[in-house]
Amino acid sequence: MTAPLIRTDRLDVTYGGRRVLHSIDLAIAPGEIVTIVGPNGSGKSTLLRAMIGAVRPASGGIRRAPGLRIGYVPQTLPVDPHLPMTVRRFLSLPRPVDDAAADAALSRAGLPHAGQAQLSSLSGGQRQRILLARALLNDPHILVLDEPTQGLDQAGSAAFYRQIEAIRADTGCAVLMVSHELHVVMAASDRVICLNGHVCCEGHPEHVASAPEYRALFGTGTGGALALYRHEHSHHHHDHGESA
Numbered sequence: 170m171t172a173p174l175i176r177t178d179r180l181d182v183t184y185g186g187r188r189v190l191h192s193i194d195l196a197i198a199p200g201e202i203v204t205i206v207g208p209n210g211s212g213k214s215t216l217l218r219a220m221i222g223a224v225r226p227a228s229g230g231i232r233r234a235p236g237l238r239i240g241y242v243p244q245t246l247p248v249d250p251h252l253p254m255t256v257r258r259f260l261s262l263p264r265p266v267d268d269a270a271a272d273a274a275l276s277r278a279g280l281p282h283a284g285q286a287q288l289s290s291l292s293g294g295q296r297q298r299i300l301l302a303r304a305l306l307n308d309p310h311i312l313v314l315d316e317p318t319q320g321l322d323q324a325g326s327a328a329f330y331r332q333i334e335a336i337r338a339d340t341g342c343a344v345l346m347v348s349h350e351l352h353v354v355m356a357a358s359d360r361v362i363c364l365n366g367h368v369c370c371e372g373h374p375e376h377v378a379s380a381p382e383y384r385a386l387f388g389t390g391t392g393g394a395l396a397l398y399r400h401e402h403s404h405h406h407h408d409h410g411e412s413a
């Protein structure tokens with residue numbers, strides 16, 4: 170097996186003595202798309218932030234491949250979206266980038282002509298793509314996205330995840346993202362990890378969607394959407410006999 174880009178080893182994170190992540194073992198291989206799902210407060214953002222080095226583990230380790238470049242997409246725009254500022258200028262904060270790099274990143278993110286647009290004029294979906302473009306500027310080995318489709322409707326989310334898949338196909342980067350919408354991301358994920366302070370279950374998206382641990386957390390509320398997904402995309406679906 171190829172060496173992972175990032176791996177955690179019995180990772181624990183505590184806030185003020187309260188443990189929010191417990192003994193997480195997780196490895197991301199080059200080029201794979203991994204989605205973390207879990208209820209509110211289950212530690213999803215904390216896990217991402219620990220993996221990029223923004224939160225210190227209480228115990229356990231995190232190993233990153235030497236020279237690893239990470240592209241991080243935060244939940245929301247880190248500047249006031251009403252400030253008068255063009256997209257092009259935003260992409261040069263905090264580090265100036267040349268026009269060729271900015272254009273390439275905007276194209277990859279699916280907004281090739283947005284450079285001169287004002288940030289304030291963008292829709293929620295377009296703003297997410299600008300954040301994605303910014304994360305692509307340093308040609309990352311891995312993209313890390315924290316609920317990138319928050320506030321988008323299902324069609325907008327699906328389009329965003331297709332863009333992520335296209336970027337992976339073009340650049341070969343790995344993707345680690347948090348999502349609430351398993352039924353929307355499952356088509357674009359190689360592996361899903363269901364988190365609730367610890368790893369409840371993981372595996373192929375359809376395996377996780379039908380796992381009792383996942384259903385205990387989320388109920389069967391996505392059953393209809395899953396059926397729709399299967400109907401549309403997997404006419405030859407059959408059970409691979411995986412067990413939790």
Ligand SMILES: Nc1ncnc2c1ncn2[C@@H]1O[C@H](COP(=O)(O)OP(=O)(O)OP(=O)(O)O)[C@@H](O)[C@H]1O
Pocket residue numbers: 184185189207208209210211212213214215216
């Ligand atoms: N900086 C912090 N200081 C103290 N507690 C925090 C901090 N950040 C998060 N927490 C707490 O840690 C727990 C996990 O939070 P986290 O944001 O990682 O969960 P999440 O799964 O991403 O949640 P959501 O789905 O609501 O975004 C929550 O109980 C949260 O209140």
